[in-house]
């Protein structure tokens with residue numbers, strides 16, 4: 001029996017900076033997972049991925065599991081938690097730009 | 105040190121120009137990622153979890169001060185102000201941006217450095233004993249041979265599309281400090297009847313199928329060395345399992361065919377290949393050797409050292425752990441720990457790199473080395489200069505007196521950076537180092553090698569750690585397996601698994617239990633952890649790690 005489809009987001013790395021990015025509802029790439037579109041149907045997700053992967057400015061697009069949180073999609077696996085946050089040994093990567101945003 | 109000749113210079117510059125054009129074509133859309141990926145990997149550029157990663161070769165771990173300064177400049181200008189020294193004597197930058205990479209490569213070329221063949225299915229950066237040319241137990245300096253191998257293997261037309269990566273290491277000393285037996289080919293330089301040659305070890309490796317290298321030939325004269333290497337790599341190039349990347353390394357080829365069969369094929373191929381070399385390799389070796397002539401060692405009194413050693417306990421502790429015997433009288437080899445407890449193993453800031461460069465200029469005959477244990481070495485320092493060196497290191501936060509001890513841990517980047525990781529390794533290393541620093545047990549425990557990898561690829565050498573830690577993903581949570589009794593020296597042993605793994609918050613207490621058991625059971629402080637493990641076996645450590653169920657219940 002095929003496993004039931006669980007919600008997914010489309011993620012990749014940006015070509016120029018290598019930074020983690022997500023596809024949002026309008027088909028734009030955003031840097032924050034909470035703004036990503038969560039797909040709940042397999043065919044729609046696959047089709048959107050095939051389209052997104054054609055974008056020359058992104059690398060390695062794939063579907064990743066998400067759960068739906070209060071503020072938008074959240075990771076279900078620790079690898080994706082690191083990808084959306086940054087490394088744990090330095091305050092570098094996304095966590096740092098988030099901090100910067102919070103101070104604007 | 106080796107200086108680029110016109111050919112080297114032109115080759116590296118041409119490669120920078122090619123790659124710059126390739127980057128431009130990728131950015132303007134003329135190249136797809138599929139087309140670009142192999143090109144960037146040929147130039148050491150990976151895409152990791154959060155960013156690109158550029159891996160720069162430090163051939164046989166040797167650097168001069170100008171090169172170290174340039175590494176600092178790159179860290180500051182294009183990256184986050186630091187670099188990560190790795191077990192393969194490379195430096196990795198974790199945050200370069202694609203459009204900046206051509207400029208980085210050009211800056212590297214300015215100081216005779218590059219990132220060529222630091223990735224991909226080629227012969228990788230040749231590594232060597234980090235005490236090369238300095239250590240008292242040396243038969244021959246491995247660097248001329250390593251440089252010869254580097255020149256031969258760089259852009260070698262037959263070996264650009266090998267079945268898999270290929271790693272060569274060279275040691276010229278009695279003690280193996282270069283993990284020779286964990287390489288595809290390892291060379292032990294030896295003297296026989298007054299002639300220098302190499303014992304050839306083949307088929308070692310770590311990764312998912314760890315294997316101890318085997319002797320392919322006991323002695324090959326230097327005159328036959330390159331043809332012999334060429335014969336060996338070409339035999340594997342034909343036989344290697346291109347159908348399955350997990351079986352493609354030469355260790356599997358040797359395992360599947362048997363060492364006798366491989367030896368016979370290599371010998372047959374050698375007779376074909378040998379005439380093609382015609383002695384040019386030996387002429388080149390002679391030229392290279394001249395570039396590695398020892399520096400003009402100074403004759404001077406060592407009173408300043410003796411005085412500091414007698415009166416300053418902090419200096420004495422550092423001298424006792426971080427110095428090694430030098431071949432020249434009055435000299436020492438100083439290992440600078442890049443493992444200050446709590447810091448990321450192998451990470452040096454741009455400022456620290458500059459301090460190291462300045463020390464090399466002022467006191468170290470302009471030489472620096474990077475060890476596979478992720479430390480930096482001042483290979484030639486006169487003892488009278490050591491108090492001044494130590495003072496400068498203290499100021500730069502580089503004076504940890506922990507070489508060869510619990511907190512001198514090898515750790516790969518793990519899940520904090522690496523796209524292949526199954527768990528983190530850096531915070532585990534930080535946690536262990538910090539914990540034992542707090543307990544003040546480090547010197548009590550004595551010589552110990554802990555090595556941590558964030559997945560089965562074993563970049564952190566966990567199989568050959570006295571205590572090895574392997575981070576895995578068990579049903580979506582980090583889980584750490586422990587191996588004991590590994591040894592990366594000339595008597596290489598693959599560590600044995602203790603049993604089920606430990607969760608992230610259990611792994612440091614588990615290491616503590618192992619070491620408490622050792623302290624309790626050792627016969628004398630002279631019996632190191634490894635010796636005690638060999639005497640006692642796994643049982644007492646297993647008991648400490650996995651107490652019977654009733655005890656657990658009682659404790660709860």
Ligand code: HEM
Nearest residue numbers: 190191192271309310311312353516517522524561562563
């Ligand atoms: C972060 C990017 C890295 C990637 C993608 C990577 C990838 C790999 C892979 C796939 C293997 C297994 C090869 C095999 O079994 O055939 C391996 C082995 C190894 N890597 Fe890495 N690695 C990375 C970083 C490092 C670092 C930072 C070091 C040094 C600290 C390193 C040193 C080694 C060593 C020593 C081995 C084991 C020896 C061998 O069998 O080749 N790697 N690496």
Ligand code: SF4
Nearest residue numbers: 516522525558559563
């Ligand atoms: S051992 Fe695994 S996690 Fe660590 S650097 Fe190598 S590939 Fe990455």
